[in-house]
Amino acid sequence: MSRIEAGVPVRAAESVAAAVEPGTVLGVSGFGSVGYPKAVPLALAERGDAADLGLTVVSGGNVGAEIDETLMATGAIARRYPYQGSDEANARVNDGRLAFHDRHVSQVADELLYGGLPAPDLTVVEAVAVGDGWLAPSTSLGATPALVEAADRLVVEVNDAQPRGLEALHDVYRPGAPPGRDPIPLTEAGERIGDTRVAFDPGKLDAVVRVDRPDATYEFRDPTAEDRQVAANLANFLSEEIERNPALAEAVNLQFGVGSVGNAAALAIEDVAFGDREVAYVGEVIQDSVLDAVDAGGLTAASATSLALSAEGQNRLFGDLDHYAERVVLRPSDVSNAPGVVRRFGVVAVNAAVEVDLTGHVNSTHLRGTRMVNGIGGSGDFTRSGLVSVVAVPSTAAGGDASRVVPMATHVDHTEHDAGVVVTEHGVADLRGLSPRERAREMVDVAHPAFRPALDRYLERGLESGGHTPHDLETAFDPLERE
């Protein structure tokens, strides 16, 4: 199967990069740090005038080091949306050299097309094949269809390091324009409602670039004893919830956040007695743990927008793509994370956090309200619209020196109206239906014992001040004493 059937010249990445003008709004494919273009960004980084380019770079989600480390380090990028995940980008975001705003994953496509984010002058997409008016995406789909549609011009990087067969995983459904948009006609996790390819106006295609460079693969740390205890508490909660919640009597759709919480959640589901319920994964990123569960038959289907796998996981998937395509589906991120879809799928969402406060406000992104550690990603989409929204975190950070349960969140990404359940290694705080005062007592109980006295004292001060929500604004952000 030929990978290049488009009637445009194959050009060197350097030639494409040389034509990029200062101030360009550059769209790039990529989500979960995979499926992003590699050659053109590296060639841009090689330009002598890179530091003066003042680019705006818009992706679907996280991309790899070629963009957010190498190109970023040259100073070529002045502005970045809607996610960044590298040390270099983070340092620049935090000292103000990089203008950044992170956005809900589900909204990026609409914001590109209908206001909020700048439309790309040029979008560069990694593909496994390209033809006359179509491209077959690689390891992620993300906001690629919208980045292509919104762009004036298009360059496709055909990456020989990505198997041609990846096309089979994709289900490219495009919601129409509001206000006349039809409902997304998705009713089951594994259903296919679109095409395997992204369509585009052939007149937009400037060039095809050939590259042979794999995505970086993920390395997962082994779960700690603390992670295992969080997982055990989560398993207990899920086992009880599926018994009492009538919406979970026959089928359960799960979502886990990326990273250690995803691992903990995967550990947890091994211990949940789902009985004869159909269990599916309906998230944004497919990690090894999800693939394991598909292989073991624990999941009937897994849908997401990206494949964030270890080298081993990637080998396993790439080795039998047609087989996996029967149960693994990649969707555009405005479909995988669509609030209407998440809500009607009754998703049980499990996500991590930087800190959670006494009344259930969640900070997913900032240290001490100022320094960004990572973007919100899709945590807001699932936490807000999920049927059961769980925040699962170890009770401390920084080797035990800092409590993740705090009096008042120094930055709020998800409000008390959104997350319903908080799980730590010390227990489960089921906040649903509780008043702020009641929530606060539950939250103290899942904090690390060394921080409970300080939290109790804060709560007493808050209750003395009076009001629906117990707070003492003068000491709300004082670092908590460990005892």
Next chain:
Amino acid sequence: MSRIEAGVPVRAAESVAAAVEPGTVLGVSGFGSVGYPKAVPLALAERGDAADLGLTVVSGGNVGAEIDETLMATGAIARRYPYQGSDEANARVNDGRLAFHDRHVSQVADELLYGGLPAPDLTVVEAVAVGDGWLAPSTSLGATPALVEAADRLVVEVNDAQPRGLEALHDVYRPGAPPGRDPIPLTEAGERIGDTRVAFDPGKLDAVVRVDRPDATYEFRDPTAEDRQVAANLANFLSEEIERNPALAEAVNLQFGVGSVGNAAALAIEDVAFGDREVAYVGEVIQDSVLDAVDAGGLTAASATSLALSAEGQNRLFGDLDHYAERVVLRPSDVSNAPGVVRRFGVVAVNAAVEVDLTGHVNSTHLRGTRMVNGIGGSGDFTRSGLVSVVAVPSTAAGGDASRVVPMATHVDHTEHDAGVVVTEHGVADLRGLSPRERAREMVDVAHPAFRPALDRYLERGLESGGHTPHDLETAFDPLERE
């Protein structure tokens, strides 16, 4: 047309109230302070042991004085969801006598049926008629279908003061249970996809109560000069937005919050040159201003879940219900506010706030982070899922003594990821696509000039501290000096 066709006895409210046991979870119809039961709550308040009843009262939204003043004042209500709007309830919420948690309007029905809120032992619904397995709702629909479905037993108050013809306005569509729920098949503001009646299991119906007592009507204050300037700035923004936003080229779906912001928004739309665009209202409450625009032909349709009208507006509507039913539709609140519907309708949402901070976090509910002033209502549903989300507020409160633009919101109901545009009488801060530092400068510019120096000084301190989001946690909640 007979109003009572059900085969159960008509009973006195006192008889129904006498049978209510302590600790009962009581569901009541009502939204926007109309369409709620009146006789049974008043009879409950007359019980000698009212103070010991320890009721949990769950409604769709705001209800009238019979419940949240008279019954509340007896101490009969220990717990209340998901909204309260009276001085009596507010005082009890703030001193901890009333356990309360306010919830997104769109989620109340699902939380009643699938976890989060307690299912009612008894639901009392105001209707204009009742039959064998059906009731015709009055001036609001709210969460009534779910409150009826989730309840063990049902009592219907047939209110002769509400016109029988109100039935014609309702469109009772019931989403199925997740995870197999179908998309809500709504594609136009004025479309009807359900029945005019709420169906129920006839075996649930305990009694019918006859009552003749009107809803209290709204009184709107005349817009101040400041309101008019907010409206003028909003009109300018909307005029520009409909020109530049491709999703608004042919049709515009508007939502306004309740109260003075609704009035300001209504003033604004009179001044927007919509050209030949179809303009509809897709909100949660229909106020006089919406009815005016329907009458004037400015709105092709108006859909909501409640009729919050002045006496004059009510007379006008009640005088020609069949005529209005062609363009005015009342939906259950899990349909009117459904995030999937709001998003695909591309709603332009305009809501008020208590305060907005420098990076766009919005507080809709609390004074100084502790004292609740009102619930979040549907502001989160529309602010989060709207295509263009505007917060429109005068720049000051408390007669000019307090700035509504603050360094850091003392309570967050809508995050920086949700609201995109802030309008005050001093201008428009279009925050979309801006980094937190850039947002802060825009926000200072729409603050009242008397507070700008203090905001500027705060921002300088925040920038000195460093980090993506400029804050100085030590002084974040210090009251702003007026100069």
